[in-house]
Amino acid sequence: MSIAIQANNLVKKYGEVIALDGLSLEVEQGTVFGLLGPNGAGKTTTVRVLTTLLSPDSGSAIVDGVDVLKDPVHAREIMGLSGQNASVDENLTGIENLIMLGRLFRLPKKEAVIRANDLLERFNLNDAAKRIVKTYSGGMRRRLDLAASLIAKPNILFLDEPTTGLDPRSRLMMWDVIQNLVNEGTTVLLTTQYLEEADQLAKKIAVIDKGKVIAQGSADELKTQVGGERIEVVVSPSQTQAAAQALQSMSSGKVVVEGEHVQVPVSGGGVKVVEAVRALDIAKIEIKEIQLRRPTLDDVFLSLTGHHAEEIKAEEDLAPKKGRR
Amino acid sequence: MNPRSITEQYASKHGKIYWLFHDSSVIAWRNLLRFKRNPEVLFFDVVQPIIFILLFAYVFGGAIDVGDSSYRSFLIPGIFVQTIAFAGASAAIGLNADMNSGIIDRFKSLPMNTTGVLLGQNLADLVRSVITLFIMSLTGLAIGWRISGGFTNAVFAYLLLLAFGFAMAWIGSTIGLSVSSPQVASTAGFAWLFPLTFLSNAFVPSETLPKWLRFFAEWNPITSIVAAERYLFGYPVQVAPDAPFSLQHPILTSVIWLVVITAIFMPMAGKKFRKATSR
Numbered sequence: 001m002s003i004a005i006q007a008n009n010l011v012k013k014y015g016e017v018i019a020l021d022g023l024s025l026e027v028e029q030g031t032v033f034g035l036l037g038p039n040g041a042g043k044t045t046t047v048r049v050l051t052t053l054l055s056p057d058s059g060s061a062i063v064d065g066v067d068v069l070k071d072p073v074h075a076r077e078i079m080g081l082s083g084q085n086a087s088v089d090e091n092l093t094g095i096e097n098l099i100m101l102g103r104l105f106r107l108p109k110k111e112a113v114i115r116a117n118d119l120l121e122r123f124n125l126n127d128a129a130k131r132i133v134k135t136y137s138g139g140m141r142r143r144l145d146l147a148a149s150l151i152a153k154p155n156i157l158f159l160d161e162p163t164t165g166l167d168p169r170s171r172l173m174m175w176d177v178i179q180n181l182v183n184e185g186t187t188v189l190l191t192t193q194y195l196e197e198a199d200q201l202a203k204k205i206a207v208i209d210k211g212k213v214i215a216q217g218s219a220d221e222l223k224t225q226v227g228g229e230r231i232e233v234v235v236s237p238s239q240t241q242a243a244a245q246a247l248q249s250m251s252s253g254k255v256v257v258e259g260e261h262v263q264v265p266v267s268g269g270g271v272k273v274v275e276a277v278r279a280l281d282i283a284k285i286e287i288k289e290i291q292l293r294r295p296t297l298d299d300v301f302l303s304l305t306g307h308h309a310e311e312i313k314a315e316e317d318l319a320p321k322k323g324r325r
Numbered sequence: 326m327n328p329r330s331i332t333e334q335y336a337s338k339h340g341k342i343y344w345l346f347h348d349s350s351v352i353a354w355r356n357l358l359r360f361k362r363n364p365e366v367l368f369f370d371v372v373q374p375i376i377f378i379l380l381f382a383y384v385f386g387g388a389i390d391v392g393d394s395s396y397r398s399f400l401i402p403g404i405f406v407q408t409i410a411f412a413g414a415s416a417a418i419g420l421n422a423d424m425n426s427g428i429i430d431r432f433k434s435l436p437m438n439t440t441g442v443l444l445g446q447n448l449a450d451l452v453r454s455v456i457t458l459f460i461m462s463l464t465g466l467a468i469g470w471r472i473s474g475g476f477t478n479a480v481f482a483y484l485l486l487l488a489f490g491f492a493m494a495w496i497g498s499t500i501g502l503s504v505s506s507p508q509v510a511s512t513a514g515f516a517w518l519f520p521l522t523f524l525s526n527a528f529v530p531s532e533t534l535p536k537w538l539r540f541f542a543e544w545n546p547i548t549s550i551v552a553a554e555r556y557l558f559g560y561p562v563q564v565a566p567d568a569p570f571s572l573q574h575p576i577l578t579s580v581i582w583l584v585v586i587t588a589i590f591m592p593m594a595g596k597k598f599r600k601a602t603s604r
Binding site for chain 2: 073106
């Protein structure tokens with residue numbers, strides 16, 4: 001497998017504030033790479049550097065064989081970007097937006113028109129093609145924005161929080177679209193603050209905090225790294241102690257009883273559930289409910305950084321104001 | 326090796342200059358579409374110039390004495406210049422709105438020539454200025470203004486006005502890219518134009534001003550351009566023998582001003598643009 005996106009030791013400072021603190025990452029071709037972290041962690045800054053919108057103080061970045069810092073114009077030719085704030089022209093219609101961007105992507109006029117129509121159809125926007133974007137819903141805008149980033153059929157796509165602010169239905173639709181793109185061979189780097197989203201889409205996830213990658217791997221690997229896999233059994237209150245006794249031998253730690261819930265720390269996954277069922281059956285204990293609980297990515301974040309991902313939202317205001325001038 | 330995008334196949338087909346004009350024309354087209362959908366813009370481009378001409382001609386027309394010729398013929402070139410100055414400065418609002426909407430990030434992430442964003446915006450503004458000048462000229466002709474300096478001079482008069490608009494647009498662009506919101510952009514873009522246009526010979530002969538103001542007015546670029554316009558449209562201008570260079574040679578002075586303004590503010594706007602990011 002070849003590497004499609006590579007960032008080496010990126011550093012970016014805004015005065016005292018360190019936005020990127022030696023960030024490195026590698027994305028395999030044809031996969032989704034999730035950049036996960038709270039607001040202000042450096043996700044958007046990373047995307048801005050990789051898409052030539054921002055020059056880092058030091059470090060290097062190669063996208064699809066092109067050096068982003070040395071040859072930014074060439075880099076822009078081969079990548080698509082869909083930003084956090086849908087950046088299409090509100091005063092133009094959907095089709096006018098796509099034709100304009102198609103032409104700026106160097107497509108001849110005819111081809112730009114054909115491509116615009118194809119994309120509108122693909123993203124289910126053909127009914128709204130001639131409407132001014134101002135009248136679009138949030139989900140429609142986001143889809144138009146994504147369509148815009150696909151005009152030149154780039155191999156590499158950067159999606160900066162593609163589903164932030166979308167309702168659940170639009171989010172599922174977006175996930176579908178992204179999945180389809182990857183199935184066609186596109187490499188996607190996406191940033192998200194939704195743990196579930198990274199879990200759902202990304203083959204590999206980098207958790208970033210304060211401008212640094214603090215953990216990396218598949219969702220499963222990250223969860224394993226944190227440990228804490230456990231079987232949760234619900235039995236009638238009179239049998240909880242008996243159940244705890246029956247399960248103690250297979251447990252990797254201390255079995256805890258909370259009300260009618262019995263928590264059994266284990267390692268080994270699904271097989272352990274079968275083992276537990278057998279043990280309880282032998283002890284003649286009736287199981288009301290049994291499940292294997294794996295830690296969520298939120299647990300991962302908590303154990304890696306010492307704080308919940310959500311708690312950090314208050315720090316948003318501390319994030320560096322992106323230099324306007 | 327397979328191309329990594331469609332763009333990669335086409336980008337190398339033409340040179341840099343071709344793409345700059347290509348990109349500018351695409352952006353100009355986009356801006357004109359935006360104007361078409363914005364009734365306020367139509368009001369400013371079409372109705373306001375008519376109101377201005379009628380207002381000055383009928384309200385001040387009787388009160389201001391400019392010698393033997395009618396005030397209307399004196400006035401109309403002045404109003405042309407003032408209107409074009411304001412139209413040029415309106416680039417501040419458009420660019421600032423772009424900057425705040427996120428579209429600038431989109432443009433900057435494209436393989437386009439980003440100078441095309443500024444050039445395209447300013448070209449679209451020039452198209453608006455052509456419409457505005459046409460309407461103002463018709464209104465002027467309807468109330469008795471006449472072009473009496475010959476056809477060639479008239480053509481040069483209009484070209485000078487457009488060149489002035491183009492130069493002013495770079496100042497407007499620089500301001501628009503320097504301030505935080507469209508509201509500030511419209512204040513900062515226009516506020517300085519009031520003293521500049523009124524402390525000139527646009528509405529009154531500069532000889533009527535007190536001495537210190539008169540010095541400012543005589544070297545004000547607006548004055549040179551208005552004087553050049555009066556000359557080119559055939560309004561009989563009496564230049565005193567002791568008048569400064571700027572009034573003796575208004576066309577030359579105007580051209581120098583336009584070159585200087587463009588040479589300073591074009592690169593400055595470009596620099597601001599490269600630094601600007603949308604939120």
